[in-house]
Amino acid sequence: MNKQAIFNLSYGVYVITTWGDGKPTGCTANCAMQITAEPAIIAVSINHDNYTNECIKDKGVFAINILGENVKPLLIGTFGFKSGRDFNKFEGIEPLIKEMLPVLPDAMSYITCKVINSVETPTHTIFLGKVTDCDVLNDDKPMTYDYYHKVIKGKSPKNAPTYQG
Amino acid sequence: MNKQAIFNLSYGVYVITTWGDGKPTGCTANCAMQITAEPAIIAVSINHDNYTNECIKDKGVFAINILGENVKPLLIGTFGFKSGRDFNKFEGIEPLIKEMLPVLPDAMSYITCKVINSVETPTHTIFLGKVTDCDVLNDDKPMTYDYYHKVIKGKSPKNAPTYQG
Numbered sequence: 043m044n045k046q047a048i049f050n051l052s053y054g055v056y057v058i059t060t061w062g063d064g065k066p067t068g069c070t071a072n073c074a075m076q077i078t079a080e081p082a083i084i085a086v087s088i089n090h091d092n093y094t095n096e097c098i099k100d101k102g103v104f105a106i107n108i109l110g111e112n113v114k115p116l117l118i119g120t121f122g123f124k125s126g127r128d129f130n131k132f133e134g135i136e137p138l139i140k141e142m143l144p145v146l147p148d149a150m151s152y153i154t155c156k157v158i159n160s161v162e163t164p165t166h167t168i169f170l171g172k173v174t175d176c177d178v179l180n181d182d183k184p185m186t187y188d189y190y191h192k193v194i195k196g197k198s199p200k201n202a203p204t205y206q207g
Numbered sequence: 208m209n210k211q212a213i214f215n216l217s218y219g220v221y222v223i224t225t226w227g228d229g230k231p232t233g234c235t236a237n238c239a240m241q242i243t244a245e246p247a248i249i250a251v252s253i254n255h256d257n258y259t260n261e262c263i264k265d266k267g268v269f270a271i272n273i274l275g276e277n278v279k280p281l282l283i284g285t286f287g288f289k290s291g292r293d294f295n296k297f298e299g300i301e302p303l304i305k306e307m308l309p310v311l312p313d314a315m316s317y318i319t320c321k322v323i324n325s326v327e328t329p330t331h332t333i334f335l336g337k338v339t340d341c342d343v344l345n346d347d348k349p350m351t352y353d354y355y356h357k358v359i360k361g362k363s364p365k366n367a368p369t370y371q372g
Contacts, residue, residue, distance in 0.1 A: 048249070050219075075252065150215065161333075175208050177209045
């Protein structure tokens with residue numbers, strides 16, 4: 043088995059946001075995909091250990107913030123490599139509020155979702171979200187995971203499904 | 208709601224293959240994502256109306272064929288816009304056999320999976336597959352869905368989650 047093959051699946055780079063204990067929180071994710079067109083349903087995969095996972099289970103809603111190629115790399119680092127349990131990831135960021143959810147003003151698009159189903163796997167929860175609102179915020183090009191690795195020289199956080207140990 | 212936002216999610220271009228009635232069959236898909244790293248589990252989304260959906264349910268196994276940028280566009284058309292119910296999509300193609308599954312020799316990578324769980328949505332089934340084998344077949348660059356649209360000027364089949372009516 044040559045696991046390099048698995049890394050040839052293509053992804054984008056997203057921040058999944060929701061509400062923590064009265065504060066906005068979120069984490070970087072690259073695994074999001076549309077499941078049905080009408081109604082629009084999107085699946086995201088979030089590690090059990092991520093604070094965002096328990097917050098989505100608690101609140102039943104999340105927003106997908108689609109990052110563009112020109113987003114500040116610091117944003118990916120803040121949301122990908124720190125935990126919302128002990129760090130306010132929104133410090134210095136004034137979130138837009140869309141469908142009562144915190145959205146990153148620097149995202150190139152956002153999609154707000156209401157959880158309609160979820161599936162557990164050994165390490166991750168797949169949340170199925172029905173789209174409640176979405177919009178394009180700027181004309182940046184969506185960042186692909188490949189671009190993130192090759193151009194921004196980014197790494198995968200330990201909790202990512204695509205983590206290479 | 209500006210649904211253009213949803214089309215800013217990033218995907219690859221894949222052919223999901225399995226066995227039909229004694230013959231290899233498959234369909235084009237763009238929605239596949241890794242869910243967990245260890246064990247490696249991958250989710251794919253297949254429309255209820257696709258023959259491949261019922262074949263995967265019947266056989267419990269599937270292969271993800273990752274297409275590269277230099278794959279023959281005809282291959283995408285054959286697997287995306289015809290039905291395996293009344294058309295032998297493998298006509299003229301000698302499949303590789305990997306873990307007893309038919310694999311396209313022109314794929315740049317393949318991943319064979321055993322279904323361990325599935326989730327129904329109004330139009331699609333999400334199959335969760337545990338990876339049983341995978342390999343890189345050539346050094347082509349994985350085709351992104353964006354590349355397929357912009358460079359190959361491809362369209363979405365009616366059954367795709369990303370179909371724009």
